[in-house]
Amino acid sequence: MFLSCKQETKTTDTTTMEVEKPNVVILYLDDLGYGDLSSYGDLSSYGATELQTPHIDALAKEGLRFTNGYATSATCTPSRYAILTGSYPWRNKDAKILPGTAPLLISTEQQTLPKMFDAEGYHTAVVGKWHLGLGTGHVNWNEHISPGPNEVGFDYSHIMAATHDRVPTVYIEDGRVVGLDPNDPIEVSYSENFKGEPTAISNPELLKMKWHHGHNNSVVNGIPRIGFMKGGEAAKWKDDQMADHFLKKAQDYVKAHKNEPFFLYFGLQQPHVPRTPSPRFVGKSTMGPCGDVILEADWVIGEFMNTLKEEGLLENTLVIFSSDNGPVLNDGYYDQAVEKIGKHDPNAGLKGGKYSLFEAGTRVPFITYWKGRIQPKVSDAMVSQLDFYGSLASLIGAENNTLDSKDLLPVLLGDSKQGREALIMEAASRTALRKGKWVMIPPYNGLAINKQVNIELGNTSEYQLYNLFKDEGQKDNLATLKPGKLKEMIEYYERVIGGFDISQGSNP
CATH class of the missing domain: 3.30.1120.10 (Arylsulfatase, C-terminal domain)
Incomplete structure (x- = not known):
C-alpha cells in the first residue's frame, strides 16, 4: 500500500521516510483485437503476422502480458462504464451503445474511479474518447455542457462526446466545445435531419469514404456519420489529425502535473471506424486503413511513453494497456478491411468478435507496466477491467466500496497468479x-x-x-x-x- 505523495511515515526505529503515491495511466484502445499486436504473436499460433507494433510490444515485453484479460463487454459504452464505476454494466439497463445526444450514464452521486483518486490527493484527467453520455438529455452544445466527466470526478477533460463516427464531431474541453464560433451555433439530432443539410444519401458526391451500413447521415470532412449535425464549422475536428491532437493533450497534461500524483484515463480512438490515419501513416501497412491506424496507435503509445521517460516518471507510474472490446473489420464503411486482411487474424483464433458473447468479443490485449516494479512475464491468470477500481484502491490506500470490483493488485503487479475465479x-x-x-x-x-x-x-x-x-x-x-x-x-x-x-x- 502506498501513502500520500511525500507524506512522512514513522518506521519502527523512529526514523522517517518519504513515500510517494504512484501515478496511474490507463491506455485504452477502441476495437483492438487479441491478435492485433505482434507482442501477442508468440502466445498464439495465429499471431499478428501482417503487423509489427514495436512500441506496444515494448510495454508487453518489459511488463506483464495477460493471456486471459477481459473487458466486461463486447461493446464500448458498457466496458467504459465498468472501468469507471467498478460495477457490472448489465446492472444498469441504460449501459448500452449510446448516441451522441445521450444523457450522462454515470450518476453524479455514484462513486467513481476518478473520485476515488481525487479523494486521495490525485489530480485526475480524461483525454480522448468518452462515450458515456453528457448532460441530462437536452444538451445545448453552445453553452457549458453539464453534467459530464468533470461532474463524476475528472479535474480535467478533453474528449469527443461519443465516437469517431457519430455527431457531434467536435472536441469538448471541461464542458465547452473547443473553437466554437457563437455566430455559428451547433444543432444535433439523432431523429431527423435539419432542413437543407446534406446527407450521404442526398449528396453522395460529397463523400470521400463510402458507407456500407448505418453511416449515411450528416457528412463531415467527406465522411458520412451516424446522426445529424448543423453548424459549428470552425469547431469540427479534422479526422486525420485526431491521433496527434489527443496525444498532444495527454502529453501536455503529464508535463503540467508531473510534480503531483495524477490519474490519466487516455482513450484512443483507434482502430474504431472511420479509420482515418494521418498522412504519415497512410500505406504503412499492407492492410489498408485498418492496419494503418493500428500502426498509428502504436506510434502514439511510443510517443506517450517517451514523454513519461523524459519527465522522469516511468519509475513511479503504473501503466495499464487494454481495449474496450474485441475486433471488427467492416463496421460500417468500405475501407478494404476485409479485402486486405491477408494472413492477419485479429481474433488470434478466438471465436466471435465485437458484439459477440464468444471469446473474441471480450478477451482483449491486457498489459501492465511499471518500470522497476513489474518484472517481465506472461500471466494466465483471469483478470478483468472491472477490477481496476478495487485494485487501484488497494494501490493508493483507498476504500473499495464498489459492488463488483475485486482487489487483484498482486495479480496486476505480477506478485500472484490467483486471478478471478x-x-x-x-x-x-x-x-x-x-x-x-x-x-x-x-x-x-x-x-x-x-x-x-x-x-x-x-x-x-x-x-x-x-x-x-x-x-x-x-x-x-x-x-x-x-x-x-x-x-x-x-x-x-x-x-x-x-x-x-x-x-x-x-x-x-
Missing part, C-alpha cells in the same frame, strides 16, 4: 459466464450471425458449454456431454445474475 461477460445486454476453464452461454433468441459485420454472436436455442483449455476456439459444444458441469455453471450464473449478498463473497 469467475466473470460475467456481456454483449448487447446478453450475458454469459466464464468460470475456471469453462464458458457457459445461455440460450438466446436472435440472429446467430450479424451479417453486416460477419461476426457470430453466440445466439442459439440451446445452452452452450466450452472447455477453453482444450477448445479455445469454441468449436465443440459440450452441453449435452457434460450435464453435471452444465448444471453447476447454470446454478452459479443464476445466483450472480439474480442478485447476491456481497458480504458472503458470492460475486464472481
Whole structure:
C-alpha cells in the first residue's frame, strides 16, 4: 500500500521516510483485437503476422502480458462504464451503445474511479474518447455542457462526446466545445435531419469514404456519420489529425502535473471506424486503413511513453494497456478491411468478435507496466477491467466500496497468479459466464450471425458449454456431454445474475 505523495511515515526505529503515491495511466484502445499486436504473436499460433507494433510490444515485453484479460463487454459504452464505476454494466439497463445526444450514464452521486483518486490527493484527467453520455438529455452544445466527466470526478477533460463516427464531431474541453464560433451555433439530432443539410444519401458526391451500413447521415470532412449535425464549422475536428491532437493533450497534461500524483484515463480512438490515419501513416501497412491506424496507435503509445521517460516518471507510474472490446473489420464503411486482411487474424483464433458473447468479443490485449516494479512475464491468470477500481484502491490506500470490483493488485503487479475465479461477460445486454476453464452461454433468441459485420454472436436455442483449455476456439459444444458441469455453471450464473449478498463473497 502506498501513502500520500511525500507524506512522512514513522518506521519502527523512529526514523522517517518519504513515500510517494504512484501515478496511474490507463491506455485504452477502441476495437483492438487479441491478435492485433505482434507482442501477442508468440502466445498464439495465429499471431499478428501482417503487423509489427514495436512500441506496444515494448510495454508487453518489459511488463506483464495477460493471456486471459477481459473487458466486461463486447461493446464500448458498457466496458467504459465498468472501468469507471467498478460495477457490472448489465446492472444498469441504460449501459448500452449510446448516441451522441445521450444523457450522462454515470450518476453524479455514484462513486467513481476518478473520485476515488481525487479523494486521495490525485489530480485526475480524461483525454480522448468518452462515450458515456453528457448532460441530462437536452444538451445545448453552445453553452457549458453539464453534467459530464468533470461532474463524476475528472479535474480535467478533453474528449469527443461519443465516437469517431457519430455527431457531434467536435472536441469538448471541461464542458465547452473547443473553437466554437457563437455566430455559428451547433444543432444535433439523432431523429431527423435539419432542413437543407446534406446527407450521404442526398449528396453522395460529397463523400470521400463510402458507407456500407448505418453511416449515411450528416457528412463531415467527406465522411458520412451516424446522426445529424448543423453548424459549428470552425469547431469540427479534422479526422486525420485526431491521433496527434489527443496525444498532444495527454502529453501536455503529464508535463503540467508531473510534480503531483495524477490519474490519466487516455482513450484512443483507434482502430474504431472511420479509420482515418494521418498522412504519415497512410500505406504503412499492407492492410489498408485498418492496419494503418493500428500502426498509428502504436506510434502514439511510443510517443506517450517517451514523454513519461523524459519527465522522469516511468519509475513511479503504473501503466495499464487494454481495449474496450474485441475486433471488427467492416463496421460500417468500405475501407478494404476485409479485402486486405491477408494472413492477419485479429481474433488470434478466438471465436466471435465485437458484439459477440464468444471469446473474441471480450478477451482483449491486457498489459501492465511499471518500470522497476513489474518484472517481465506472461500471466494466465483471469483478470478483468472491472477490477481496476478495487485494485487501484488497494494501490493508493483507498476504500473499495464498489459492488463488483475485486482487489487483484498482486495479480496486476505480477506478485500472484490467483486471478478471478469467475466473470460475467456481456454483449448487447446478453450475458454469459466464464468460470475456471469453462464458458457457459445461455440460450438466446436472435440472429446467430450479424451479417453486416460477419461476426457470430453466440445466439442459439440451446445452452452452450466450452472447455477453453482444450477448445479455445469454441468449436465443440459440450452441453449435452457434460450435464453435471452444465448444471453447476447454470446454478452459479443464476445466483450472480439474480442478485447476491456481497458480504458472503458470492460475486464472481
